[in-house]
Amino acid sequence: LPSEHRGSLQTDQASAGCFPLPYVQTRIFKIIVIGDSNVGKTCLTFRFCGGTFPDKTEATIGVDFREKTVEIEGERIKVQVWDTAGQERFRKSMVEHYYRNVHAVVFVYDVTKMTSFTNLKMWIEECNGHAVPPLVPKVLVGNKCDLKDLIQVPSSMALKFADAHNMLLFETSAKDPKESQNVESIFMCLACRLKAQKSLLYRCPRPQPADEGEA
Ligand SMILES: Nc1nc2c(ncn2[C@@H]2O[C@H](COP(=O)(O)OP(=O)(O)OP(=O)(O)O)[C@@H](O)[C@H]2O)c(=O)[nH]1
DSSP: OOGGGHHHHHHHHHHTTSSOOOOOOOEEEEEEEEESTTSSHHHHHHHHHHSSOOSOOOOOOSEEEEEEEEEETTEEEEEEEEEEOOSHHHHTTTHHHHHTTOOEEEEEEETTOHHHHHTHHHHHHHHHHTTOOTTSOEEEEEEOTTOGGGOOSOHHHHHHHHHHTTOEEEEOOSSOGGGHHHHHHHHHHHHHHHHHOTTOOSOOOOOOHHHHHTO
16 A cells, blocks of 8 residues: 555544554645746655656646655654645636645745746745744745756855745755755655644645635
């Protein structure tokens, strides 16, 4: 069985009276990935959830979900990554759903495109405008670091911005396989912080059918 299904199998067997197993429920952390179109949000989520860099990507329409089950200090946790659309025309009907019950936010810019960095202010405003609680952890990711000769956003500038907004900064590349550990760290760092917030409810933030219909 894929690891994602083990928790529910135990639950089903226990309720059917087959085995006196304890009720095991996997916590789900909803992490949304936000930023301009083309900065590499889809590629970063692919790298984290599937371990690969996709040969070809299309602009995300609405939202795509990817999941990965991780183990932190003996607890199995499902990290549910919401890969959101960067293009306004593909996101406008979905924005409310992105931010609803979100547990953590990843803001992404492209280190080779200054406008994607200056637009971060706008993305942060949108996030704040959706009443995301201040305690929801947020991180900043500068992607495409493999394109060394094309870098427009100096690390020092990004670090200053991250500090001013109380965020950790990760500079990485979804493309470079040598950076895959660094991509993993982005999501694992958030998952560890969320695990430490013991008050998080055991509930699934998957969209309701009505939500999906609006996509
Ligand atoms: N060189 C390089 N190219 C990358 C990297 N990450 C993504 N790309 C390329 O950037 C382009 C856009 O990547 P996507 O992941 O589709 O971008 P996105 O942010 O999801 O775009 P939207 O869905 O429109 O919001 C693709 O051609 C990718 O191959 C990276 O780390 N390095």
